[in-house]
Amino acid sequence: MRTDHSSSTTFGIDYTVASFQRIFSILIASALIALLATCAVLDQRAGGDSAADSAPPLLLISIDGFRHDYLDLAELPALQRLADDGLRADGLMHVFPTKTFATHYATATGLYAEGTGVVANNMWDPERESSFSLGNRDAVSDGYWYDGEPIWNTVEKAGKVAATFFWPGSEAQVGGMRPTFWKPYAGDTPHDERIDQALEWLDLPPGERPTFLSLYFSVVDSAGHRYGPGRPEVIETMQEVDRALGRLIDGLEARGLFDDIHILVTSDHGMTEIALERYVLLDEYLDLSQVRVSDWGPAAQIWTVDDGPSAEEILAAVSAIPNAKAWIKGNAPERYRFDDHKRVPDVTVEAELGWMISNKPYYAGMQLGQLGGMHGWDPAWREMHGLFLAHGPAFPAGSRFPAVRSVDLYSLMAELMDVPPAPTSGSLAPFEPLLAADIAMTYETTLWDCPGRRFVVRIAPGLASLETSGRMFSLPAVPAASGAKYQDATTVFWAKGDEATFEIDGERWSGCGRVRP
Numbered sequence: 001m002r003t004d005h006s007s008s009t010t011f012g013i014d015y016t017v018a019s020f021q022r023i024f025s026i027l028i029a030s031a032l033i034a035l036l037a038t039c040a041v042l043d044q045r046a047g048g049d050s051a052a053d054s055a056p057p058l059l060l061i062s063i064d065g066f067r068h069d070y071l072d073l074a075e076l077p078a079l080q081r082l083a084d085d086g087l088r089a090d091g092l093m094h095v096f097p098t099k100t101f102a103t104h105y106a107t108a109t110g111l112y113a114e115g116t117g118v119v120a121n122n123m124w125d126p127e128r129e130s131s132f133s134l135g136n137r138d139a140v141s142d143g144y145w146y147d148g149e150p151i152w153n154t155v156e157k158a159g160k161v162a163a164t165f166f167w168p169g170s171e172a173q174v175g176g177m178r179p180t181f182w183k184p185y186a187g188d189t190p191h192d193e194r195i196d197q198a199l200e201w202l203d204l205p206p207g208e209r210p211t212f213l214s215l216y217f218s219v220v221d222s223a224g225h226r227y228g229p230g231r232p233e234v235i236e237t238m239q240e241v242d243r244a245l246g247r248l249i250d251g252l253e254a255r256g257l258f259d260d261i262h263i264l265v266t267s268d269h270g271m272t273e274i275a276l277e278r279y280v281l282l283d284e285y286l287d288l289s290q291v292r293v294s295d296w297g298p299a300a301q302i303w304t305v306d307d308g309p310s311a312e313e314i315l316a317a318v319s320a321i322p323n324a325k326a327w328i329k330g331n332a333p334e335r336y337r338f339d340d341h342k343r344v345p346d347v348t349v350e351a352e353l354g355w356m357i358s359n360k361p362y363y364a365g366m367q368l369g370q371l372g373g374m375h376g377w378d379p380a381w382r383e384m385h386g387l388f389l390a391h392g393p394a395f396p397a398g399s400r401f402p403a404v405r406s407v408d409l410y411s412l413m414a415e416l417m418d419v420p421p422a423p424t425s426g427s428l429a430p431f432e433p434l435l436a437a438d439i440a441m442t443y444e445t446t447l448w449d450c451p452g453r454r455f456v457v458r459i460a461p462g463l464a465s466l467e468t469s470g471r472m473f474s475l476p477a478v479p480a481a482s483g484a485k486y487q488d489a490t491t492v493f494w495a496k497g498d499e500a501t502f503e504i505d506g507e508r509w510s511g512c513g514r515v516r517p
């Protein structure tokens with residue numbers, strides 16, 4: 001078992017007003033450093049040297065279904081080395097729904113589901129009147145289903161080379177483009193073959209060598225679904241992937257490349273335990289022949305059909321479901337950004353964490369132990385958080401971050417590869433102080449008491465995480481008239497000295513005081 005480093009921070013562990021004020025002066029200092037660093041980079045570019053070509057390559061890795069805390073459950077020497085010698089975030093907060101295609105493609109584009117149109121693993125498109133499912137090769141490789149600009153296209157547009165060894169969306173022509181190197185998805189491809197191919201790509205001569213590479217591993221997710229999160233069978237698959245990453249590190253070291261490449265290790269969601277007694281059956285509330293249901297599970301996506309009930313009538317019917325919340329298109333929680341796309345369904349029903357939405361025929365065919373784990377709920381649930389590690393020249397060893405937002409990773413990748421980013425819903429701001437500093441950065445953990453609620457807030461320059469009642473929200477710093485403010489949509493932490501105001505989805509707690517240990 002590793003020890004938790006979170007209590008040792010750059011800002012010290014004393015909980016005094018002075019220390020809190022110190023954070024804010026460091027924030028200002030960090031902003032100045034960031035500004036100066038940006039000026040220096042601009043000077044270099046204006047000087048006409050080849051800085052643009054000298055950005056180190058970036059390898060983006062996804063270990064599907066690797067929950068944020070899995071790293072602490074087993075001996076995983078390769079992943080642990082990347083974490084210790086680089087940056088580890090407490091978690092990666094994804095987009096809604098926390099489903100593989102929606103989250104991977106959001107990470108690649110810096111956009112929420114309403115921006116990408118990838119609103120689930122199974123989708124209905126009312127304009128084309130056709131369906132998408134992740135098992136349908138024709139749909140998966142059809143660029144029609146993917147809006148936005150994935151990072152590999154951004155790289156290619158900048159005249160550099162991109163290579164993907166699997167990533168949802170990378171098999172399709174998006175905006176008429178594909179990565180120079182890509183592979184049609186084949187889940188049975190041996191891990192060593194994936195690693196060796198990535199190393200071979202890095203052996204290509206300048207001009208042909210990819211600046212962006214991706215790798216993807218599915219086994220941890222498969223085991224998590226089958227056996228439940230963190231079970232021994234899941235740990236075995238984690239060790240399997242870790243051995244492959246060990247091979248990668250060895251190969252990079254043999255080439256003298258290990259310290260000259262940026263490696264981002266991510267996962268697309270966490271996993272939580274499910275059970276046969278926590279299912280709600282939609283056909284007990286709705287006549288399923290009178291609606292279209294495009295996706296099931298943690299969230300059901302429901303469409304009106306000709307001569308069927310209206311969206312309002314469907315909402316009224318499903319609102320009777322216990323352990324779930326439902327809304328009509330346009331009324332999703334604001335932070336989901338799940339309203340404004342033709343593929344967002346007329347009505348969405350989201351079950352509480354650990355509850356599943358199914359139907360009688362499917363449920364009758366299910367067997368005990370068939371499915372032990374699932375994901376897809378509110379991305380703020382701690383158990384839905386993925387993994388985020390970053391290693392390479394920009395990430396000083398021992399750096400530790402609060403949870404970060406997946407939509408901010410596109411901006412980070414564009415910056416690290418020195419390519420002009422497309423517009424996104426994310427921001428580089430959470431990473432700017434770290435990129436400008438030459439020393440490891442960590443965060444301060446603070447505790448706040450409000451009437452009826454307690455919050456743990458972890459504060460780093462540029463971002464904070466807000467934890468309460470099983471959820472953890474990642475909030476970028478935003479400008480404030482006074483004090484320090486962190487905000488994502490309608491989730492807010494605003495501190496003025498020892499007092500703070502909190503807001504989550506419109507619910508507000510004010511007059512909160514900082515708790516002394």
Ligand SMILES: [Zn+2]
Nearest residue numbers: 064065100268
């Ligand atoms: Zn997944």
